Amino acid sequence: MTSIANFITALSRYDFLQSALVTAIMVGVMSGIIGSFIILRGMSLMGDAISHAVLPGVAIAYMLGINMLFGAAVFGILAAVLIGYIATRSKLKTDTSIGVVFSAFYALGFILISLAESSTNLHHILFGNVLAVSDNDMISTAVVLALVIIFVIFMYKELLITSFDPVFAQSYGLNTLVIHYSLMLVLTLVTVSALQTVGIILVVAMLITPAATAFLWTNKMHVMLILAAILGVLASVIGLYFSYTFNWASGPAIVVVAAVGFVFSFLFSPKQGLLFQHRKEPAKRDA
Amino acid sequence: MLKVTNLTVVYDDLPVFKQLAVTFAPGKITGIIGPNGAGKSTLIKGMLGLVKPQSGSASIAGQPLNKQLTRVAYVEQRKDLDLTFPINVFDVVLSGTYGKLGLFRSPGKNEKKQAAAALEQVGLSDYASRQIGNLSGGQLQRVFVARAIAQKADIIILDEPFVGIDLKSEHEIMQILKQWRSAGKIIIVIHHDLNKVTAYFDDLVIMDHGIEAAGPVAQVYTPENIRQVFSDDLSSVLFTSQAGERG
Numbered sequence: 001m002t003s004i005a006n007f008i009t010a011l012s013r014y015d016f017l018q019s020a021l022v023t024a025i026m027v028g029v030m031s032g033i034i035g036s037f038i039i040l041r042g043m044s045l046m047g048d049a050i051s052h053a054v055l056p057g058v059a060i061a062y063m064l065g066i067n068m069l070f071g072a073a074v075f076g077i078l079a080a081v082l083i084g085y086i087a088t089r090s091k092l093k094t095d096t097s098i099g100v101v102f103s104a105f106y107a108l109g110f111i112l113i114s115l116a117e118s119s120t121n122l123h124h125i126l127f128g129n130v131l132a133v134s135d136n137d138m139i140s141t142a143v144v145l146a147l148v149i150i151f152v153i154f155m156y157k158e159l160l161i162t163s164f165d166p167v168f169a170q171s172y173g174l175n176t177l178v179i180h181y182s183l184m185l186v187l188t189l190v191t192v193s194a195l196q197t198v199g200i201i202l203v204v205a206m207l208i209t210p211a212a213t214a215f216l217w218t219n220k221m222h223v224m225l226i227l228a229a230i231l232g233v234l235a236s237v238i239g240l241y242f243s244y245t246f247n248w249a250s251g252p253a254i255v256v257v258a259a260v261g262f263v264f265s266f267l268f269s270p271k272q273g274l275l276f277q278h279r280k281e282p283a284k285r286d287a
Numbered sequence: 288m289l290k291v292t293n294l295t296v297v298y299d300d301l302p303v304f305k306q307l308a309v310t311f312a313p314g315k316i317t318g319i320i321g322p323n324g325a326g327k328s329t330l331i332k333g334m335l336g337l338v339k340p341q342s343g344s345a346s347i348a349g350q351p352l353n354k355q356l357t358r359v360a361y362v363e364q365r366k367d368l369d370l371t372f373p374i375n376v377f378d379v380v381l382s383g384t385y386g387k388l389g390l391f392r393s394p395g396k397n398e399k400k401q402a403a404a405a406l407e408q409v410g411l412s413d414y415a416s417r418q419i420g421n422l423s424g425g426q427l428q429r430v431f432v433a434r435a436i437a438q439k440a441d442i443i444i445l446d447e448p449f450v451g452i453d454l455k456s457e458h459e460i461m462q463i464l465k466q467w468r469s470a471g472k473i474i475i476v477i478h479h480d481l482n483k484v485t486a487y488f489d490d491l492v493i494m495d496h497g498i499e500a501a502g503p504v505a506q507v508y509t510p511e512n513i514r515q516v517f518s519d520d521l522s523s524v525l526f527t528s529q530a531g532e533r534g
Contacts, residue, residue, distance in 0.1 A: 040372065042369075155390075157382070158385075161382050163372070164374055172386030173353075173357060174385075219375065220375070221372075221373045
């Protein structure tokens with residue numbers, strides 16, 4: 001208990017901790033929302049791939065001294081296009097194409113980073129260091145959050161229908177490719193933001209775990225989005241507390257908290273919690 | 288009149304059909320039959336641009352169909368639908384209004400009224416808030432027909448709508464098709480159960496990597512045509528049993 005009090009005192013005292021908290025909250029919201037679409041579209045692997053594939057972009061942006069978001073966006077989209085291109089132009093399946101492309105990008109990123117920088121920075125990029133967030137990072141994160149919210153509000157029905165029934169969407173003339181690549185672009189931006197809090201290796205956990213947890217509790221997509229955002233925030237804030245108090249890397253701390261939430265829901269959620277399953281079975285097809 | 292001209296679709300270097308031509312008339316229910324792999328679904332996908340044809344196109348009143356897809360309602364064959372998706376029956380039907388709404392606009396009061404009316408027409412108003420995984424196959428198919436109603440389309444295309452559904456649902460869907468027919472719409476149904484051909488369709492298209500025969504059912508649904516595309520056995524079973532029923 002005293003450690004929580006300490007944390008709160010420290011929050012009121014230290015700017016860096018306030019920045020960390022605000023950033024962690026923003027990242028929790030955006031990754032919960034975008035992650036929900038990623039898992040509903042069956043694209044968890046793609047989410048993982050894109051989040052790793054931005055690494056060369058991050059390195060190049062660092063070398064050029066420009067905002068990481070630009071470098072990441074370029075390489076994220078490039079990876080998404082390449083993955084799609086290889087899968088459609090060969091008989092390879094998409095997951096194979098993803099495996100080839102993202103590992104190549106990731107490897108390239110490592111080489112570029114080792115050319116550009118010392119190993120401390122690499123450690124931060126890989127595992128996150130939310131306690132070292134700068135004001136500029138925080139502003140970038142706020143811009144991305146605004147973009148995510150605008151994107152989801154204005155494209156809500158398009159995101160819904162292309163996730164649920166893409167062939168139907170195409171059949172009434174919706175350009176599903178544009179929606180797909182828009183989502184991939186937003187995903188790369190979210191990845192870069194989440195990189196600060198959880199690091200590149202664990203970004204996928206922030207995308208998937210809160211969304212998967214939310215999925216276990218609801219049958220409505222908009223409820224799932226909101227719930228995933230809340231869970232993302234909770235994991236981020238509680239994780240930050242552990243990170244500060246016990247001096248753990250922020251990424252693993254946040255991700256472990258999110259995973260605990262998932263395990264709890266997996267056991268107890270009324271929709272598909274293990275403990276309820278046998279009770280629910282007979283009533284399922286009462287139509 | 289919905290007109291398909293010179294349509295060629297190629298999969299993996301193998302043509303499914305070449306230079307196919309066929310027309311579909313308004314105010315008629317047109318069935319498409321043919322053996323597995325004959326290219327029935329591919330014809331529809333080629334017409335709508337869901338599969339890119341090597342050549343040719345479909346047009347309605349002289350205008351290319353793939354430029355006016357909001358006039359089409361397509362009820363796909365349900366094989367790999369995600370039944371765990373967090374969406375309820377009402378919202379599935381409501382998505383039928385998305386096409387005419389266009390980008391950025393959300394469905395409002397009118398669209399919701401449209402969806403509710405469509406759901407009522409297929410007799411599933413009580414199921415509006417049910418998650419779609421908790422429906423029987425027949426109910427689910429009626430939900431997709433309700434979505435087609437909500438699309439307010441001029442051309443309605445159904446791919447194997449009666450597969451794996453109960454008789455009551457089949458009957459109700461057939462009633463909807465007849466209402467569409469009375470309204471002068473173009474209705475196309477890919478179908479596999481040859482027994483129902485004469486009962487369900489006005490016009491018939493027989494396919495086997497191209498059009499084998501097309502026209503009014505009475506002219507097209509003959510023992511010769513069925514023998515040619517399917518088999519001697521099937522032809523004799525179908526037509527002798529029908530003769531038996533009549534006698």
